[in-house]
Amino acid sequence: MTRALWFLIKVAIVVGIAVWLADRPGTVNINWQGYVVETSFGVAVLITAAVLAFAVFLYRVVRGIIRAPRTLGRYSRSRRRERGYKALTRGMVAVAAGDAATARKMARKADGLLNEPPLTMLLSAQAAQLQGDDRAAKEYFTAMLDRPETAFLGLRGLLTQSLKAGDRVEALQLARRAQSLQPNTPWLLGTLYDLEARSGDWAAAEGTLQQAVQAGAISADLGRRHRATLLIERSFEAERRGRSDAALSHAQAAHDLVPGFVPAAARVARLLAAAGKLRPAAKAVERAWRINPHPDLADAYRDVLANYDPLTRVKLTDKLRVAAPNNAESHIALAQVSLAVQLWGEARTHLNKALELQPSRRLYRLLAELEREExxxxxxxxxxxxxxxxxxxxPSWTCTACNAVSPTWGGLCGHCGAFDSLEWKAPTMTVSLMAPESTTTAITHQPSERPVGPAVPQSAT
Incomplete structure (x- = not known):
């Protein structure tokens, strides 16, 4: 509608000018070099307009001829780029589909058509990975490090290859280098944290963990649990170095961070007891017991009460039963103390109560021990x-990553090296981390010591 209106306006203007010229006739005389040209004013205007139009047309023709080579070159480059990007797109689709041969072919074609190495190198590296040519992929990723715009992509590719190959030392170096380029990338922070934790660099891992939580790579709840685990490991490390105050400080921070975390409560209780602070040590176990009754807490509680007389130990252990009266572990803990001081009736009462609440192998073994002893x-x-x-x-300390079973809790799985992967549960398939009795050593975890190095795994049963 608007275009039609403008057309009508233009026609009206032309008609108006024509009428205006017709109403005002006149003549134009041109005397040049002995020639006299005489015509009406209207005709002179038309001739002038025609000459100008022809001049404009002639100018455009000449300009087009002069610019033809440049125009053809631009068109040719445009076509090459279009074909190159089409090949690049087909290559990426092939990578997503797992078609290694097509991806490699399209990568070579795009490389020949496009003068954009960052894009073609990435596609070539991914195609090489699909074909299983890790050496070629590594060369492409390494070449990407020379360009600032592709350095991060190259580092990510090399990092992925290192993780796949199980080379955690190189992976850690690459992850730290990548973080210097993109410090707040969530996936990178999560990967770097895991690598630092697996390498035993607890202090660095704790700092990276905080960044990962802030970036949303790790949830706040899981971050608290991981930090508590790191703090316990730092506590063991400080104790090995003779820094008992730091060991207790880290353990206490872990216990305060996650009060129901069994390893933290047991650790802080034993350290407090070693420092002669028996009452706070007992309180730490009792606090955790209300949240999560556990055999390791009962063991720690017995260690704390070791210097008390037998009847006092039984009386104090009854606090655990009061804290969680309907839990079988409360009655088992009291029964074990009663067995140790030969209060057979008390032990049998609580073992039978535990049997009503939750039968278990451990409970049946304690009943067998009671029959022999009494x-x-x-x-x-x-x-x-x-x-x-x-x-x-x-239930036992079982790795959620490899399902290996450990006799004691630790921040790292002794079988696969996963960090904070041990959970208290019944394993579906047992891979023991305890060396057999016939071998020279077995893993032990004394209250004031930390097992060093992974154990020799047995075959799955």
């Missing part, structure tokens, strides 16, 4: 042991 009844003991053999496996 009545020297081997037949009854064997009956309980037979039930223990038929019962489901007891």
């Amino acid at each position: 009545r020297q009844d081997e037949e009854a003991a064997r009956a309980w042991l037979a039930q223990a053999a038929a019962a489901p496996a007891d």
